Amino acid sequence: MSSIKVELHENQVNELVEVCKSFSNDPFELIHVLHKAQSIFGYLPAEVQEIVARELKIPVAKVYGVVTFYSFFSMIPKGQNPISICMGTACYVRGAEKVLEEFKRKLAVEVGETTKDGRFSLNCLRCVGACGLAPVVMVGDKTYGRVSPDGVQEILAEYM
Amino acid sequence: MIKHKIHILVCGGTGCKSSNSDLLVSTLRNELIENGLDKEVQVVLTGCFGFCEQGPIVKVLPDNIFYVGVKPDDAHEIIAEHIIKGRKVQRLLYVDPKTKERIQDAKGMNFYKKQLRIALRNCGFIDPESIDESIARDGYAALAKVLTELTPAETVQIVKQSGLRGRGGGGFSTGLKWEITAKSQADQKYVVCNADEGDPGAFMDRSILEGDPHTVIEAMAINGYCTGADKGLVYIRAEYPLAIERLKIAIKQAREYGLLGQDIFGTGFNFDIDLRYGAGAFVCGEETALIHSMEGERGEPTFKPPFPSEEGYLGKPTNVNNVETYANIPPIILQGAEWFSSIGTEKSKGTKVFALAGKVNNVGLVEVPMGTTLREVIFEIGGGIKGNKKFKAVQTGGPSGGCLTEKHLDIPIDYDNLIACGSMMGSGGMIIVDEDDCMVSMAKYYLDFTVEESCGKCSPCRIGNKRLYEILETITKGKGTVEDLDRLRNLSEVIKDTSLCGLGQTSPNPVLSTLDNFLDEYEAHVKDHKCPAGQCRDLMTYWIEPENCVGCTACARVCPVSAISGERKEVHIIDAALCIKCGACLEKCKFNAVYVS
C-alpha cells in the first residue's frame, strides 16, 4: 500500500462507520460495505480499508485481499471524467483496440491511470450491453457508440 | 387503472438508452400533452426488443407498427402524423436490405421470422417497472398454480420432464438439480440466481432482468417452494445499474402485492429475495466462486463435490441457476412439460437466447428453438455479414468456447453438437468474424481475457494461460516458429486436464479450435511471417504507391506521428521507422495510393 497518507473528511468517515453499522458490522457483508465505501470516497485508499477492517473486526490484509481481487474496486482516485473503453468481444472485433490506442496517445496515460491534471482517467471494461453500437466508449454515465479513432478528439473536446 | 387506447412502446434496453431513448420518451409525452392526447395514448418504456442494430425502436399498438432508428426529433412527426392523422411515418419503417421494401410489422422481418420467444416473451411488450403489466401477461400465475395445485415433488417432476437444461453454460438438467437440493437435509436452504453474466460480448441475462424482472422473481419463488428454501439471493454484476434498479423496483412491488414475503397466496409459503453485488471478476460466475463472493470473500472456486446443492452458501444447500434458466420456468409450469419438450432437439429442449454481435448486419438478441442451424441464425436472422465481406468464423461460448467455420454452418445448434465440434453453448454469446479478422489475434484476445480473470489459485491456469498468451503474442509479432504450434497444443491439453475449475478447464478452447480450423493462418504467421487477414500490426508495412499519389496531403494531415512527408502536389513518402501502423492514412486516401503488405 502507498506510504502517502490520504486525509479523509471526517463526515465521510462517519458515514462509512454508519454504513458498517447498517450491515451489523458483519464480515460476510464486506463486499457490500466496500461498494458503499467506494461510492462515498470515489475509491478505496489504504486508510479507508483500515477503517473497514476495524469496524468489521477483520484483518486489514483480508480487506486488501478482497479489494485487489475485484476489478471494480480501485485504489487510485478516478479522474473527474472517467473514460471506459469497452473491450468486450463485439467491440473488439469492431475495432475497440484502435480507439483505445488513440485515447492512450491523446491523454498520454496507460490503462488504469489518471491524467496529471486529474481531468481524465482511462479504463477498460467488458461489454456494457450495447453491442449494437460497437465500439462503445463511456465517459462517466454517458455512452458513445460507433466510435472511431478519428472521433476521439471530438469526445475529449466535450470535457475540456 | 386508466385504459389507454393506444400504446407507444419505446425500447429502454441499455443499447437504445445509450442512443437517447429516454429523451425520446419524454419528447413523445410532451407532444401528447400539448395535443391533449395523454389520456388516450400511453408511452411505455419497455425492455429490449432484441433488434439492437436498428435502435432505438418504437412500436405503436394496436396498429402494430414497428419504427426503427427513431430519434427524439422524430417524436413530433410520430404524434402529428401517425397518432393524430392515422398515417404511418414511412421513412421510419424498416427497409428490407434485399427487397428494399418497407416493412411495418415485426412479423414480416427476417430478423423475427425464425425466432421463438419463450424466455424473452415479455421483453419489449411490458413496462418492466409495472407489476400490473406483468400480471396481465400471466406473471405470477405459475407461482399461484404450484402453490395451490401442486406439491413440490410434482412441480420438480414437471421441470424434470420438460428436459430444461441450465442456460448458464454447463447444461445440467435443471429438474435434477432441484431434486438434489430438495433432498438435501438442512434447517436452512437458499435459492440463488446467477446474474453475473461474465462472457464479454453477451447480454442475454441483462436484457431479461431489464425487460422482465418479475419472471425471475416468480421462478425463484417456485424454486424455493420445490427445494424448501425461504430465502433467495440474486448475485448481479455491479456493472448493470439499470438491471439492478429494475430488479429492486420489481422486488418492492412483489412484496407490496404479497407475492414475496410471508404466507404467499395464503398457503403458508414464505419466500423473500435479496441482492448481492458482483465486483468485476469473471470467475465469480462459477458457482462455488460466486458463493464465496456472496460470503464477502475473494471469489476463488473450490473443488466440487461437495456441490452447492448439498453444501453452498454459509454451508447450506443452495440451488444456483442462471437468469435465462429461470425465465423458462413459468411457461413450463403453465403450458406443461410436454409442450416444452416438443421444442428443440432430442437432448436439448426448448429455445436458447443468443447475443448475436460482431461483423453481422443485425446485431441483437435472438431466441431460437434448439436445433436451428448456425446458418439460419447468422444469414437469415442476422442478415449476413456486414459490408458484404466474407464470413470467416463464429465464436460461441465466449472465452470457454471455440471458433466454428463454414463447414459447421449447417449443424443444428444444441449442447452436444457444439461440444462435438470443439466449441460449446456457453451462456449464449455469438460473435461473428469476417475475412479481415486474424484468428491468431482472436485466440490471443481471449487468452488475454483469461490471464486477467484467472483467480490464480491453481498454477496450470495462472501460469499456463500466461505462457499460452506469450506464445501467441510472439506469433503475432512474426517471431514465432513451427515448434511453437506444438507447444501451444501440448500446453493447452495440460491446462485443460489439470485446472481446478471450469475457467481453466476450458480456457485453452479458443486456441485449440483455431489451431484445428485455421492452421493455415498460424502457419502463415510462423513460416512466412505474414498475417493473411492483415490485422497483425508488426507484420505490416505501409507504403505509398508513387504512381497513384497526387500529393493531396490528406494522409500527412491525419498521420498521428507525422511519419508522412511530401510537398503539396508532390509524391508523399512514409517513414517506416516512425510509422506506428495505425492505418489512418489508408482510410483517408481517396486515390488508392496507400498500400499495406
Ligand SMILES: Cc1cc2nc3c(=O)[nH]c(=O)nc-3n(C[C@H](O)[C@H](O)[C@H](O)COP(=O)(O)O)c2cc1C
Ligand atoms: C468460469 C466460469 C464462469 C461462469 N460464468 C457464468 C455466468 O456468468 N453466468 C451463469 O449463469 N453461469 C456461469 N457459469 C456456470 C455456473 O457455474 C453454474 O453452472 C450455473 O450458474 C448454473 O446454472 P444453470 O444450471 O441454470 O446454468 C460459469 C462457470 C464457469 C466455470
Ligand code: SF4
Ligand atoms: S482454473 Fe483458474 S480460475 Fe479456476 S481455480 Fe484455477 S486459477 Fe482459479
Ligand code: SF4
Ligand atoms: S499508418 Fe498511421 S502512422 Fe503509419 S504513415 Fe499511415 S497514418 Fe502515419
Ligand code: FES
Ligand atoms: S462488447 Fe462492447 S458493448 Fe458489448
